[in-house]
Amino acid sequence: MALIPRGDIPLSHDPSARYLPWLLGIMCYFAVLASVGAVISHQLAARWDFALGSVVTVQIPAAVTEGSDAPRLSQAERMMRQLPGILRLVRVDTSRSVELLAPWLGAELAADLPLPRLFDLHFAAPPEVDLKQFEARLGELFPGAMVEAHTQWMSHVAKLTRAVEALGLTVLALVIGASVVAVIFAVRTSVSIHREVISILHLIGARDGYIASEFQAHVLKMALRGGLVGGFLAVATLAGVAAALEPEAVDSANLIPTLLGGLPAGIVEWILIASAPVLVAFVAWIAARLSVLGALRKMNP
């Protein structure tokens, strides 16, 4: 099945045998990095689109949120819950805010600090209500109340991550294209080097496919060898980057989440990333077949 070289044609001494594994190794290196970039951005973009792009924060000034204001507060909450498209309303716990501030202000001061009351309103999709108008209505209850949609700046971030994802995929496509060109060039050179042996094989009844399979197996061997090294170096690079960003995270358990910006990647994403070198090898294998067959068609059988 064109996987193991038989050795009828001495391809392992060709010039391409020296440079092609390196070249394909470098291609695999970039292929892995590009696919990691694409996968991370894809995950981030999807998550932000969903989670943050449709969240609205409501802030009610601290001064008016004492116990006596409870009826007004529940009226405000009712208004929030009645907004069209709302999924849930999350009261941001003040004690959590205190915790966050404690290291900066000292626990006591932080506890005494008049903190605003925060609500996160989660919508199924970016909300369509007129938030300005809603802010004005809340302002009647609590002067100074603020309604802030993350949609706008989040959509910029999401666009950016989508762009990074597209860039990753473009780099992957370019890497594959460059590998194809390198393989075609190497194979054509090899065919002309071994013209004599090929013509003998033809004369004793070898089909073009038989001859092509020898080249394919040879290219596959080189691509896998290069891919293994390139893939390994890519993972090492990622681990190095992760270590530089967050030194304590580089034990194996934490490495993967760290790489993905704290987002646990699914098995599917890792299969995608691991398949980059395999994809390069497969494409090289196919390119070898097509270019040998093309070159053989130009020879007399």
Added chain:
Amino acid sequence: MIQFDKVELRYPGSPAILSDVNFAVEESSFQFITGASGAGKSSLLKLMYLGLKPSRGRLSLFGQNAATIGRDGIPALRRRIGIVFQDFRLIPHLSALDNVALPLRIAGARESAIREYVPELLEWVGLSGHFDSLPHTLSGGQQQRVAIARAVIGRPQLLLADEPTGNVDDGVAVRLLYLFEELHKMGTTVLIATHNRALVERFDHPCLNVDGGRVTRVRGQGSRRSEPRPVGAATSGGTSNPSKHRHRG
């Protein structure tokens, strides 16, 4: 099996090497092709294995018009033909064993079969000690025997041998001719191009002569086919049958 009809052959930019060639090769026949050096014997054989196409006229092989056999049809046809090239055309980086095994490998034979038949045949052609030798480490005559073994290993329907005994002494030549006769007895059509008149005289088979671009029959078919005239001691090795176990690749 092979039919030449007014065939003409010219290489690009030169006058016709062969012209108005008309003859037939019957299935299961054994024929010599003689002629002076440069007469066109190799070119004639080349037409028969589709290494060249006739410039004019009609050539039919195994009942097919050569002109209509496309690129994809050629390998199947060549597998029915064993060719001994005048210049051997062994693959330089493969051992004698692997060179001889090649037609079987190409035909997809099992490795176990290859390991069984190839050494047996190499022994028969007198190369027992040279299984792993590369062609350039072998003498001309030894290379020639590797080439012959490669041509016959797949028990072809047609054997085209171009000067197959040009580099061996008479004893070995006769022994190789016996190999061809064994094959012939099993149904292979054999065509041998040679300028070794003595050899042609020794074996009583029809003979074609190439001269001045024409092919003429100098010794007819139906002459006493089969047993060669008695020859010297060299024939005593011919008792074993090199092909009896062999399969069709």
